Amino acid sequence: EKTGLKEFLRTTKQSFDLSVKTQYKKNKDKHSIPIPLDAFYVFINHNINSFIRQFENGRQKALVFVTNVYNETKNKFDQHKAEKSLDKQPRIFQIPGYSIPVLNIEVSPFTVKMLPFGYVIPEEISTPSFTIWDSDLYVPSYTLALPSLELPVLSIPTTPLKFSLPECKMLSNSQNILIPALGNITYDFSFKSSVITLNTNVGLYNQSDIVAHFLTSSSSVVESLQYKLEGTSSLTRKRGLKLATALSLSND
Template identity: 45%
Template structure:
């Protein structure tokens, strides 16, 4: 650990070994009857966890080693905030000479973590930075002999105090089977408030492929308005279940409001096509709805269409 006029640091490192020879011991499980049933489990004889579960293929040896490292650092900020303190004479309420309290400004905080073994390597970095803007950032990732364990997750959030207040956040995730992104901003000024959110995801596994996207926007510039849209596509195929399904969903919403009126419009449509046990089917649906309301009248309309075949 280090503590000086510029920074405070702490570091921990660990090296170790693990002996997995016990996984080589053959297991024998006798035939058993499940309680309260007539079901009987078969006998398992000379079953090796090391050989039969695939551990031997990617671990290679039962002697495993690992390295772990953790480091934290705080870089001190030499700037100071001056906070005035006023004292009053109680009987006459006369303002005395002001005194100031100097408070150190927040510095930069960083954190690093790493773990290494023959199976997986993990790295994580995080930081909180006080600059012209306040920024928080983190990144974690892994590399592994197992594809499913490899990933990268990153996020950033910033607070801007120029011409109002604005908070922006971004997240991203990548993996062999799933990917995702999220972006959002919220801005506030004396005359307006504005916000937007966008989220997208992608799934790719052996029996399912799916894409999802959502957008949400709102502001109060000329009139309070909120709009939303959702899109989804999917493709499911399972030979074991003898089933398939493919389709899409689309939904949109717009809302407007003032002291004199309120309006909302919504539309949705979807379709699906697939089969179950070699029996094909398909279907479609579409809907539209709107409502308008003011002090003198109310108008509403709904439209719905659908079709299907089995």
């Protein structure tokens, strides 16, 4: 009552209708953007031989560098191995024999011969022999000799590998990018109640000209809320760009 709504609110329960609609209509027209592929293919074909020569030179230098580093490392390793072999005798670790009473197994002593220049890689291993008491089962001892660690020699091939790239040919397909043109977009808004009815329509139309249209109107029990606002803006592209705008407002 204090807000003045008593005069047009007849009941305590009020209802309203709200409607929103957006629609897009596809345009069949397309914009064509040319791509200058001719100059690109000419540039590639003119510089492909230079690229191949630079690639082969770089590959040969990299191969020589890797081979020299590897052979130098191999020579140092062989020299270190020879010096250690002369200065030190091979180390032999002997593990004594033992017996397993519960299983009645007797294990003979066995030895492990290490390389003179390392403690990790063995040169020769003598496995123990196994004897089971009160039986004829006997496993003899074996000697396992591991091959010595030798690095192979790398050599640069006398005939370098040939590298070639195919010639780039221009495609026969269209050299344009097709972009779909903007279609028509419309937006409708409607609000209805016992107090006021509001309708709004907005549209963007892309035809021969680009036209934007705006229309909103309302009807209400309050006279000050009744109005009609309409606006139109068009962009002409036939003879240059021309923009025209019209706007009207009425209060019934």
